[in-house]
Amino acid sequence: MGYLQRNAHKRVNPRQVLSEAKSIICLAASYAVQSPESKLQSVPADGRSTVRGRESDTPHSPFRTPQFPGFVARYARYADYHEVLGERLKPLTEFVNRSGDPGTRSLWYVDTGPLLER
Secondary structure: OHHHOOOHHHHHOHHHOOOOOOOOOOOOOOOOOOOHHHOOOOOOOOOOOEEOOEEOOOOOOOOOOOOOOOOOOHHHOOOOHHHHHHHHHHHHHHHHHHHOOOOOOOOOOOOOOOOOOO
């Protein structure tokens, strides 16, 4: 977790990142939305499943469903959230810059910048 030490001074003082900073807008987005095509496949109650048309009933079958099947983390099942949210933040940045005083400048990060969420 060396990244926490890098630029630590910037994490506690936003003006180290943007010298005229007056406000920070912090947003959250859920990636817990589940579409029909993203639902997990269920395993029958007897623990046996059919894979590629073969029933997995032998103990050492390469198609055997493990007793404790693993799950892929939800954030890893979809497009990279850094890219998705970054694209959504660009119009917000432009809006803030247009709406503020002349010379207003804003930056956006998707948990990659040296800002400490509070």
